[in-house]
Amino acid sequence: xxxxxxxxxxxxxxxxxxxxxxxxxxxxxxxxxxxxxxxxxxxxxxxxxxxxxxxxxxxxxxxxxxxxxxxxxxxxxxxxxxxxxxxxxxxxxxxxxxxxxxxxxxxxxxxxxxxxxxxxxxxxxxxxxxxxxxxxxxxxxxxxxxxxxxxxx
Numbered sequence: 001x002x003x004x005x006x007x008x009x010x011x012x013x014x015x016x017x018x019x020x021x022x023x024x025x026x027x028x029x030x031x032x033x034x035x036x037x038x039x040x041x042x043x044x045x046x047x048x049x050x051x052x053x054x055x056x057x058x059x060x061x062x063x064x065x066x067x068x069x070x071x072x073x074x075x076x077x078x079x080x081x082x083x084x085x086x087x088x089x090x091x092x093x094x095x096x097x098x099x100x101x102x103x104x105x106x107x108x109x110x111x112x113x114x115x116x117x118x119x120x121x122x123x124x125x126x127x128x129x130x131x132x133x134x135x136x137x138x139x140x141x142x143x144x145x146x147x148x149x150x151x152x153x
Contacts, residue, residue: 012130014058016101019133022143028054032090036064038081044089051093058089058140061103065127077109085113091118099140101125 005012021027032047034040051057061083068074078084091098097120098115105127123130123139138144 002088014130014133016125016128016136017132019131019135019137020140022134023137027036032059032086033081033083036062036067036080038079038083038085038086041082041085044082044086047086047090048093051090051098052093052095054096054124056096057090057094057098058101059090059098060101060103061087062102063110068106074106074134077107079108079110087113088116091116094118097121099123103127103134 008097017027017029020080028050030047030050031043032038032041061079063074063080067080067103079087088098094110099120099121100110100119100123102108102110102124103126104124108124110122123136128135135144139146
């Protein structure tokens with residue numbers, strides 16, 4: 001049996017932001033939370049200000065491997081720290097409906113977002129890897145519909 005905590009190093013690391021900025025004419029970015037644990041709301045005001053001016057808003061929230069691995073159990077299915085508050089406040093500030101993108105390897109309780117009429121799309125991307133930003137952009141900008149595959153036998 002081989003056990004490893006090494007998750008690999010991508011050849012060409014690219015963030016979700018990198019993928020989105022290839023598709024959008026102008027893109028603004030703010031750290032609402034400095035890390036996934038989101039213990040502080042210090043960055044909320046910048047994120048809210050950007051959301052007020054944006055033509056559309058994509059919020060990325062969720063988990064990373066500091067909070068979940070094969071040998072690390074979570075104690076809650078909720079988004080960590082103040083992430084739920086950040087998502088709700090940014091959505092309320094946006095002039096248009098919001099896309100919520102969730103990262104992580106396990107289930108998340110996002111019932112707060114499902115019941116929020118300002119959040120019209122919720123996409124789960126897992127741990128998207130180096131091509132995840134491009135894939136996310138293709139879905140958001142309508143170049144690819146992941147629900148359109150049919151298999152005939």
